[in-house]
Amino acid sequence: MPTQTSTQRSPAVPASAEPRRPAGPRAVAEPGSSPRWVRWLPVLLLFTDLVIQTVFPQATAAGFLLTALPVLVAFGFGPWLTAASGAGALVLQVLVASHAGHLYEHHHVWVYLSTGLAAMAGVMLALQRVRQARHLVLASTVSEALRRTVLHPVPEQVGELRTAGRYQAAQAEVAIGGDLYELCDTPFGTRVLLGDVRGSGLEAVRAVADLLGAFRATAHEVRELGELAELLDRQVRRGALESGDEELFVTAVLLEHRPGTDRLDVVNRGHLDPVLLGGGAVRTVHCPQDLPLGLGHLRGQPAPAPTSIPFTAGQTLLLHTDGVTEARDRAGRFYPLTARLATRFHGRPSVVPEQLVSFVTEDLARHAGPARDDLALLALTPAPVRGKAAHPA
Incomplete structure (x- = not known):
């Protein structure tokens, strides 16, 4: 699972923030053990x-x-x-x-x-x-070493954001699939990437590794979030040409939170809209969508500017992949994410990120049983760090 990559990384990663194997039907016995x-x-x-x-x-x-x-x-x-x-x-x-x-x-x-x-x-x-x-x-x-190399554990806090995450591959024995996310504390603020690679198998894992490596390197060097998205777009395109997969692309959402501010800048590259919880309400954050990463060369007009949304104390933003919303129960009904969140957290002035991702993970397992697709979840909420010098704006 992802983590920040700067030297200001939180020194302790709680056990609760580690990726967990889902309980229930997906629980797997130790290799070689007999019933x-x-x-x-x-x-x-x-x-x-x-x-x-x-x-x-x-x-x-x-x-x-x-x-x-x-x-x-x-x-x-x-x-x-x-x-x-x-x-x-x-x-x-x-x-x-x-x-x-x-x-x-x-x-x-x-x-x-x-x-x-x-x-x-x-x-x-x-x-x-x-x-x-x-x-x-x-x-x-x-497989576990590969997962930890590609997807770092999510720390309890990155910059001025309290965070929590879950990653679950559809093939539990593989441990890593085509979903990805990462968080970096950079000179320009806390930057977050969550995405979903088209396809599956080793090619998808390779695309995940390449994209995360590019994000970790360039997130610290590029001032503008829109420019960062364009660099990642070109990285995915290069990977597609090298692998001979002209249809390779990555749906992704990029966020930026600058220290001392009460807003988030969002760039949506063909991904699902985030969900915002706070003040007892749950709503979907609709942002202008651009083409997925890797398909930017097909765009016939300039890329839309990042969208700025209010993000204050007590609010929690949930990012997710389609492994959540496209999970079906036995009757073929999709998992109603926003409706379930509204039912569970109605009236609550604030939601702790770890409680949020735990609820979605467990409720999704009850709804759909064993996962048929990879899924990734990230929950973020403001958490000011006292006594910390602000990054340059």
Whole structure:
């Protein structure tokens, strides 16, 4: 997840600001771990075998069931315990056959052999499962490192803005998708970028990394927000030409908050309008929209100037991608973001950013279940920093 990149970054990043895996249906077990019920199957088999042997001691050769024991153990445990279960199954079969007086009968000997082969197969299965689990852990670690390299954690405060964010990739095992955001405390104020790359897969991740890298570098060098948007537009266009994807573009919204002011400057490049909460009301902030980043060369007129909107204490601005508003429930109904926010926060004079993004994340999961698209959320509210020298205007 994004964070500011200047030396004035907040030194502590609270755990609550870290990206979180959604609870409920999307919760995923640790790589390589087996469901608890799988680990009880060997016990159930042993119990069943002993009960049958006790109730019908002469009618059935219940020890035959133990042939499957090491294979069942292999699904839930490691190779050593699997081998031990195979040896234990052989011992029990010998004891059961000896008790019934059939120790050396021809078909019992073949059962002993089958159990030994099953134990060998179980040990190989357990070894393969453990090996795959280690590979999954390594892949998960690399994926998490990539996400943290591309999308930095959101700090509790950037400049004079208190912030909170969530990022959720549609493919939980990938950890990063085509949505992006970043916050930078620059000499020109706090600057924010939130966007959504067209497409998915590795090309989308590459576009995300390129765009965030360009934003982090140029946000500190370019005075005007509109000029910054044009530089990012050209960066996306260059990436499209290099990758051979002429249709690559990024919908994005850029914000700027100058220290000591009570306004935000907004540039909307084909993205969803932000939502403003404050004074007990919820409203959509409509701004003139320009073409998405990467398509500015198709514009037939000058780019619209940034829109200035009031942004005072007690107000909270929510930025989001279409993974929120286009999420559907089982009946095909889209998630009604503004209506849900109005219901939840009606009458509240102010909303804490972390509470806002937590509510949307959890309420969205209840509405639509497992996510089918990437989503990104950023919530911002004014939070003046006492004793801090103002940046030059």
